[in-house]
Amino acid sequence: TSPESPGIFVLLQKVFRGQSLEDLKKVASDNGINEEEFQAFLIYAAGFYANMGNYKSFGDSKFVPRISKEKFEKIILNSEAAKKDGKIIQGLWNRVSDRIFSLEDKQKELGLGDKGTTTYFSGNCDKKDADITQEFLNKMDISAYNTRLFKTEDPSTKIPRYEVRLASSDTQGIKLFELKLNTKL
Structure with a gap:
């Protein structure tokens, strides 16, 4: 959208x-x-x-x-x-x-990215970010169909952080995962 x-x-x-x-x-x-x-x-x-x-x-x-x-x-x-x-x-x-x-x-x-406009990804996301998070979602057996991705950067390390928001009726809370890049999922 x-x-x-x-x-x-x-x-x-x-x-x-x-x-x-x-x-x-x-x-x-x-x-x-x-x-x-x-x-x-x-x-x-x-x-x-x-x-x-x-x-x-x-x-x-x-x-x-x-x-x-x-x-x-x-x-x-x-x-x-x-x-x-x-x-x-x-x-x-x-x-x-x-x-x-x-x-x-x-x-x-x-x-x-530069190819268009979207509300599924924050404005600073590119294809590489989408691929990284898609690999993670696949590993976790989560469909990206009902998600939004937000990318931020750690101010001190400049390491990107990804927040995947999944629309759900489950209100049990947030699950956090840390993924080290350049490692096999």
Whole structure:
């Protein structure tokens, strides 16, 4: 998933729950949004919901609205949700709008390191870090499917430390393992 997806989800939910689709269409029309542009807004929202994010679930490539950022913003900020909860809607929009429309190389695809954007690994992880932790997870018979990896560095030794977070209903606590690099697992 992308870092902006949760914010986009909340924003769209608030807008679509705030009024009927017909009323939202009228708001759009009253603010200079034509039928084709409103359809582009709806297609983006449908694509977002179908993929549960702003990247295709198969292929991990980003999709962006086929409506200008300014017109998309007019729909959002003139919605009933914005009238009722202006600060929240404006705050959500401010946090996600640039990323919704961004086509910077690193944001065009989901990926690790310089190859894309991800929430599965901290920003300082690369392929080598992923390989090291995958080998450890395999040894421990843990699927990486439901995990997140965070890399930090010991300030005094500069040795990397990896924290694997596993989503679980088990609340028994944290298990710590120390893995010496350059040794066989």
